[in-house]
Amino acid sequence: MNTPAAALEADAPVAPRRRRLPGIAALAGIGITLFWIAMAVFGPLIAPHEAGAIVDEDVFSPISAAFPLGTDYLGRDMLSRILWGTRYTVGVALAAAVIASGSGLLLGMSAAAWGGWLDSVISRVIDTLVAIPSKMFALVVVAAFGSTVPVLVLTAGIIYIPGAYRIARSLAVGVNALDFVRVARARGEGTFYVIREEILPNIIGPVLADFGLRFVFIVLLLSGLSFLGLGVQPPNADWGSLVRENLSGLHEGAPAVLMPALAIATLTIGVNLLIDSVSGRPRGEAG
Amino acid sequence: MAEPPLVEVDGLTVEARAPDGSRFPIVRDASFHIARGEVLALIGESGSGKTTIALSLLGYARPGCRISGGRIRVGETEVLSLSARDLRDLRGRRVAYVAQSAAAAFNPSRTIMAQVTEIARIHGIASSDKAETRAKKLFADLALPDPETIGRRYPHQVSGGQLQRLMAAMALIAGPELVILDEPTTALDVTTQIEVLRAFRAVVRDRGTTGVYVSHDLAVVAQMADRIVVLRDGLIREVGPTGQIITEPRHPYTQSLLAAARPRPGGGAAPDASAPSLLEVSDLSAGYGRVAVLQDIALRIPRGAALGVIGESGCGKSTLARVIAGLLPWSSGTVQLAGKALSPSIAGRDADELRRVQLVFQSADTALNPARSVARILGRPLQKFHGLSGPALRQRVVALLDLVQMPGRLADRLPGELSGGQKQRVNLARALAAEPDLILCDEVTSALDTVVGAAILELMHRLRRELGVSYMFISHDLHTVRAVCDEVMVLYAGRSVEVGTREGIETSPWHPYAQLLFSSVPELRQGWLAQRPPRPEGEVPVAGRAGPACAFFPRCPARIEPTCADVAPPLRVLAKGSTIACHRQEAELLSLS
Numbered sequence: 001m002n003t004p005a006a007a008l009e010a011d012a013p014v015a016p017r018r019r020r021l022p023g024i025a026a027l028a029g030i031g032i033t034l035f036w037i038a039m040a041v042f043g044p045l046i047a048p049h050e051a052g053a054i055v056d057e058d059v060f061s062p063i064s065a066a067f068p069l070g071t072d073y074l075g076r077d078m079l080s081r082i083l084w085g086t087r088y089t090v091g092v093a094l095a096a097a098v099i100a101s102g103s104g105l106l107l108g109m110s111a112a113a114w115g116g117w118l119d120s121v122i123s124r125v126i127d128t129l130v131a132i133p134s135k136m137f138a139l140v141v142v143a144a145f146g147s148t149v150p151v152l153v154l155t156a157g158i159i160y161i162p163g164a165y166r167i168a169r170s171l172a173v174g175v176n177a178l179d180f181v182r183v184a185r186a187r188g189e190g191t192f193y194v195i196r197e198e199i200l201p202n203i204i205g206p207v208l209a210d211f212g213l214r215f216v217f218i219v220l221l222l223s224g225l226s227f228l229g230l231g232v233q234p235p236n237a238d239w240g241s242l243v244r245e246n247l248s249g250l251h252e253g254a255p256a257v258l259m260p261a262l263a264i265a266t267l268t269i270g271v272n273l274l275i276d277s278v279s280g281r282p283r284g285e286a287g
Numbered sequence: 288m289a290e291p292p293l294v295e296v297d298g299l300t301v302e303a304r305a306p307d308g309s310r311f312p313i314v315r316d317a318s319f320h321i322a323r324g325e326v327l328a329l330i331g332e333s334g335s336g337k338t339t340i341a342l343s344l345l346g347y348a349r350p351g352c353r354i355s356g357g358r359i360r361v362g363e364t365e366v367l368s369l370s371a372r373d374l375r376d377l378r379g380r381r382v383a384y385v386a387q388s389a390a391a392a393f394n395p396s397r398t399i400m401a402q403v404t405e406i407a408r409i410h411g412i413a414s415s416d417k418a419e420t421r422a423k424k425l426f427a428d429l430a431l432p433d434p435e436t437i438g439r440r441y442p443h444q445v446s447g448g449q450l451q452r453l454m455a456a457m458a459l460i461a462g463p464e465l466v467i468l469d470e471p472t473t474a475l476d477v478t479t480q481i482e483v484l485r486a487f488r489a490v491v492r493d494r495g496t497t498g499v500y501v502s503h504d505l506a507v508v509a510q511m512a513d514r515i516v517v518l519r520d521g522l523i524r525e526v527g528p529t530g531q532i533i534t535e536p537r538h539p540y541t542q543s544l545l546a547a548a549r550p551r552p553g554g555g556a557a558p559d560a561s562a563p564s565l566l567e568v569s570d571l572s573a574g575y576g577r578v579a580v581l582q583d584i585a586l587r588i589p590r591g592a593a594l595g596v597i598g599e600s601g602c603g604k605s606t607l608a609r610v611i612a613g614l615l616p617w618s619s620g621t622v623q624l625a626g627k628a629l630s631p632s633i634a635g636r637d638a639d640e641l642r643r644v645q646l647v648f649q650s651a652d653t654a655l656n657p658a659r660s661v662a663r664i665l666g667r668p669l670q671k672f673h674g675l676s677g678p679a680l681r682q683r684v685v686a687l688l689d690l691v692q693m694p695g696r697l698a699d700r701l702p703g704e705l706s707g708g709q710k711q712r713v714n715l716a717r718a719l720a721a722e723p724d725l726i727l728c729d730e731v732t733s734a735l736d737t738v739v740g741a742a743i744l745e746l747m748h749r750l751r752r753e754l755g756v757s758y759m760f761i762s763h764d765l766h767t768v769r770a771v772c773d774e775v776m777v778l779y780a781g782r783s784v785e786v787g788t789r790e791g792i793e794t795s796p797w798h799p800y801a802q803l804l805f806s807s808v809p810e811l812r813q814g815w816l817a818q819r820p821p822r823p824e825g826e827v828p829v830a831g832r833a834g835p836a837c838a839f840f841p842r843c844p845a846r847i848e849p850t851c852a853d854v855a856p857p858l859r860v861l862a863k864g865s866t867i868a869c870h871r872q873e874a875e876l877l878s879l880s
Contacts, residue, residue: 178653178654179648179653179654180653180654180656182609182614182646182648183646183648184667185614185633186612186633186641186644186645186646187641187668187671187721188633188636188638188671189671197656197659198656201656201658202658
């Protein structure tokens with residue numbers, strides 16, 4: 001049996017197992033993202049003051065030992081306000097991104113795996129959703145139902161479903177056409193099995209990257225809404241509203257207006273760095 | 288005194304960068320020379336560095352690669368010390384390149400003439416008029432139809448074989464000293480390949496062009512080259528004149544290549560035609576939407592036998608496997624498995640019927656889920672069809688790997704961490720896991736290197752003997768079919784034109800298409816191409832298009848007008864047991880071959 005052919009094949013090179021270490025940018029992204037998630041959870045516990053407590057007789061005071069990030073237009077501690085606000089900004093955006101990416105992924109994989117009329121129906125409904133301008137939609141919904149946290153989460157989630165759906169569907173359609181899916185179907189596997197075992201693991205990488213991107217978009221959308229006064233309502237405040245309420249301090253160069261803007265910037269940049277390091281390719285593909 | 292060679296390569300080393308940043312050589316210390324007017328072949332398997340060497344003659348290294356040492360001289364020019372500007376002058380004008388896929392090399396939105404004459408215009412060699420005249424002359428020399436007007440067409444309006452020749456015209460327009468042909472016929476069907484090879488050979492010989500012919504196919508190279516360089520893993524293993532390499536190879540690797548290029552016919556017991564039928568297909572028609580791809584297919588596979596289905600791209604052979612597997616329900620006809628009618632769709636088949644028919648696809652890269660380990664890929668059919676779990680399952684996975692000659696420790700690898708041959712073995716093992724009666728193999732060796740493919744064929748042959756499984760073996764390659772099958776069915780444009788035993792069909796194919804197909808497979812000897820008379824060339828019809836009653840009519844050398852165009856050919860059972868679909872009588876066909 002051991003012909004030259006078999007012998008030669010045996011020493012064919014085999015790709016070794018290799019795990020690449022994350023680069024500096026990826027580490028920075030992971031660090032920043034973890035930091036803000038920790039702040040969303042523990043921020044209120046370590047904040048030196050209550051979010052609404054007026055602790056300084058001066059307003060827009062600069063950075064000092066007592067107030068590391070200065071104070072705002074009413075003399076409230078900015079550090080505490082940003083820490084309390086993290087929960088709104090990160091929490092609402094995270095919930096909305098989960099809704100957007102989760103529904104997009106489920107709908108996209110279903111459309112790809114079942115195909116036919118189901119695909120057409122889902123895709124056309126999603127197309128309709130895209131036709132509504134997203135900011136207008138947000139403004140109308142907030143005007144109609146008021147600006148509560150659940151309304152914000154749902155609105156932002158629905159606005160970003162179409163993008164997530166399209167990414168997930170196009171990835172899933174690609175995988176669904178591959179031979180291993182045919183083999184599974186010829187084995188008599190059901191569509192749920194195909195979705196769970198064959199499609200999902202091969203698209204999860206790019207889908208996670210897309211999830212990060214959606215999260216960043218939603219942070220910016222919510223900050224924008226808050227800046228317009230339509231987001232989280234006083235006395236609570238997310239970072240967007242913090243920028244807005246301290247806007248009059250801008251010409252003084254008050255840290256009160258710069259710091260929340262800086263927080264938004266670091267969060268979005270951090271998440272972007274993180275998702276850049278998430279491999280866009282399916283797991284297990286040799287590098 | 289002898290003229291110095293046109294090309295001299297000395298100590299060429301090319302490095303690639305690994306994902307972790309380290310560099311490793313992919314070509315090591317390659318030295319060879321090419322005399323003026325000579326055609327040198329670079330032969331080897333994928334990853335042997337043959338294309339890398341060919342590209343370095345253009346002073347080019349692919350992204351991530353770097354020419355790190357050695358000298359390359361073309362004529363008076365030291366290629367590796369040229370500036371970017373001088374390299375541009377060299378490329379296209381003095382050294383030209385013909386790539387494997389013409390379809391990818393042509394811009395679909397510009398006319399062929401504009402692209403063929405582009406090099407002459409860029410380098411300012413000839414005016415547009417002069418370049419066009421020269422192009423038309425080249426078209427005629429390359430035996431292209433309508434040389435005067437073909438240049439006005441767009442790339443999608445000509446066939447693949449024509450496009451490949453047009454690319455040769457593009458390369459030759461500037462009258463280069465050296466032409467590099469990189470697997471120029473690998474993507475073509477055999478009946479197309481032969482005419483393209485003939486045209487290449489004619490223009491290269493007539494012009495006295497010096498050539499480098501890159502290929503993995505020894506039989507093709509034997510027709511084209513004067514000398515052969517055998518490469519493996521970036522090292523030159525053997526250099527010699529073509530005749531010596533193919534008749535008395537010295538290096539053991541060359542010997543194994545030669546052995547693998549022509550797998551031995553699978554011997555063993557003669558097929559027992561009286562054995563009970565495992566699969567019986569009659570009057571089967573199927574298609575996509577309203578396009579009928581397969582028409583009136585009838586076949587029978589006795590238990591333990593192997594049927595080869597052979598045909599060119601677009602003939603419907605892969606569709607046949609899908610239809611039998613239930614992935615594409617048929618529109619009419621019946622399929623019986625061991626005497627019991629099968630439902631056209633998967634949903635209508637029970638678990639046992641699904642278990643008994645397994646599919647193995649061509650490309651193991653797409654046939655194995657890249658996110659699942661080997662153990663899990665093999666475990667699923669075991670779990671589904673045989674209810675195994677836990678240690679019993681694991682034990683069976685290792686046993687299966689052993690059956691396909693793979694170490695059990697590879698069970699926890701992902702498919703991306705296996706070599707091409709290993710992946711194909713896992714692919715086979717997954718089908719075997721179900722303990723099937725029939726395995727439908729769709730081009731299982733086409734994506735593999737010759738040597739690896741030969742090992743897989745050997746394995747399949749052994750499995751058949753030991754396990755008694757039956758195969759339906761689909762391929763475009765006569766040699767692989769011959770290595771595994773007892774019976775052969777020839778498909779053309781979705782219809783079966785001939786069915787016969789392997790020996791019968793191989794020694795004397797009767798149907799004119801089968802004759803053309805089998806005689807087009809290059810033989811491993813010099814001068815085969817030159818001796819073979821030119822054959823009428825024609826568009827290979829795509830299954831499902833309306834046309835004459837006999838789809839082979841436009842290309843058939845023995846057609847009877849107008850009968851063959853108007854009346855569907857009758858089935859004839861010949862004296863030797865073959866069944867063919869043709870209007871001609873046995874004696875008339877015999878005089879053809």
